Amino acid sequence: MAKIFRYKVTFPANKVFFREYELCDEMTLFALNKFLVNDLDFAPDQMIAFRGYGKDGKLKAMWGLFDFGSGTIDGVSLEKVLENGAEVLHYVFDVSKNKYLNMSCIAEVERIHHVSYPRLVAEKGRIPGQFESKFDTLDNLTPEIGEEIGNDDLGDEGDSE
Secondary structure (H helix, E strand, O other): OOEEEEEEEEOOOOEEEEEEEEEEEEEEEEHHHHHHHHHOOOOOOOOOOOEOOOOOOOOOEEOOOOOOOOOOOOOEEHHHHHHHOOOEEEEEEEEHHHHEEEEEEEEEOOOOOOOOOOEEEEEEEOOOOOOOOOOOOOOOOOOOOOOOHHHHOOOOOOOOO
């Protein structure tokens, strides 16, 4: 039986936005791209790539519509991604500007019967536009240089992943 993993998704330049998804390990990166495009209202006809990183932060593999040496997104499942040691994915949705979502596998979760996967399980913040020049939102709590922040402003962003 397929395993279900929870992924936390963030934009590196936006401290407010996050999503958590539960994904089936049999899902291909192509299917994951379709799911993300639909959920985030991104343009479906853009070049994309996935970069896989280990816990040590080293690049393990890269997958795209074309084979970058690790396979193509329609031939690689999340199971193979995790077997390859890539617990963190960068979903590069604007290749020319190297803009990406950070996707961290945070847990294996129990499958819930009569639930369809993939699914959104938690969210916060406005979805930034795919081609916006800046991802910071008006409600961003990021301080200016030299400004102090309290511990309350840190939220759960300080968690190690």
